[in-house]
Amino acid sequence: MNMGYTLVGAVKSRAFRVLWTLEELGLDYEHIDAAPQSAEVTRISPAGKVPVLVVDGVPITDSVAIMTFLADRHGALTFPAGTLERARQDSLTNMILDEIDATLWTAAKHSFVLPEDKRLPAIKDSLQWEFARAQTNLVARMAEDGPFLMGETMTIADILLAHCGGWAINAKFPITEPRLRDHIAMMRDRPAFHRAIGG
Template sequence: MYTLIGNVRSRAMRVLWTLEELGVPYEHVDAPPRSEAVTRISPAGKVPVLVVDGVPITDSVAIMTFLADRHGALTFPAGTIDRARQDSLTHLILDEVDATLWSAAKHSFVLPEDLRLPQIKDSLRWEFARAEAHLVSRMAEDGPFLMGETMTIADILFAHCGGWAINAKFEITQPRLREHIAMMRDRPAFKRALARG
């Protein structure tokens, strides 16, 4: 049994979705960042936190990777070329998509108001469009998923970022990526995870 701490309006949604796709039992503690429920387990106060056998694991993609490896699903085996390609896509999404959207969020509502730079969003939108083109160039030619016929945690990660982009009014300009996000967000596991909010 796993315990996941974090709310659906955070990166915890990625982990909830992963748990639902895996079909494993878990307890969900709907707690915001820096709340007492989080800081007593993880002093940094960041969510998500997955508690496994009394041990907290932090950082959404580390948790997703752990779960996929442990359950032998949503991933290619470690040490294979396919896994290297999967990890490369995952890191591309983290470095170029997630990081850009997080910078926009920080300058919208996270940073103290006197430190926010609204004008930075124009350059972030440019970076986001470039990241989209980069990701499309790395997608498999066949199959509905980023890696082709096999769904991986990279698909969940990108689709979660895609929803975040839409909410932040960052246009998804690449048709293949729009289709991917719509397909992924139509999955029953996504809807079950979202209902946890």
């Protein structure tokens, strides 16, 4: 069923995690591979950030908000709202955003995003320390009874973590926890991941 989805954002950005979600859900969509602050983006989202998902003419911004919307709308990759499982899923999702995504994004800003005179390359040592500590904390919260963060059920938190894991590898931030290395490798082996890369 075509729900009128148009995703705007470059594959090599946080738009990828939304592409991956769309592919896992088996949805039809149009993808506009546009860079942040480009005319294609600012025309629909004045802040110029990607990704943007346009649904029946309405733009939705911020990758995890988009992933949550899609999962809730299609009843997959998530536990139902109001359940304890959903509370745990949301807790893991927010931890990944706060302690992993944010650390990697700060490193990226001080590598190539900020103007050169605003970068602090020395900050990367402390960021790598934070990243290693966050991995230990996350592994302690992973379910013991399944391959995914929540156990046998894959959720958007798994996609988010695996996307951050690929970002970390590219940034040369070591994945120090074997269980996370296995999770990232398993997720990146999924057919939907490869379709999203090709998309």
